Amino acid sequence: MKVKDAVVERFKDICEYKNLKPNELATKAGVTPSSVYSMFDETRRNVSIVLIKKLCDGLDMTLEEFFTSEIFNKLE
Numbered sequence: 749m750k751v752k753d754a755v756v757e758r759f760k761d762i763c764e765y766k767n768l769k770p771n772e773l774a775t776k777a778g779v780t781p782s783s784v785y786s787m788f789d790e791t792r793r794n795v796s797i798v799l800i801k802k803l804c805d806g807l808d809m810t811l812e813e814f815f816t817s818e819i820f821n822k823l824e
Contacts, residue, residue: 752795754819756788762807777806
């Protein structure tokens with residue numbers, strides 16, 4: 749699994765667990781919905797750490813909490 753795919757999977761898992769839609773995540777994080785949808789787009793290969801940090805802030809979690817997940821142990 750590639751880093752970007754793991755990041756997207758992690759955010760999708762968190763949103764599912766918290767019952768959040770991408771628009772709601774964007775609102776909580778203070779970013780545009782298009783930023784979240786763009787990140788989720790499979791044709792896009794990069795995601796910025798700035799966006800990850802903003803989304804984590806919106807979810808009231810640290811970067812450490814976000815990246816402390818089994819999914820990041822399976823990276824290529």
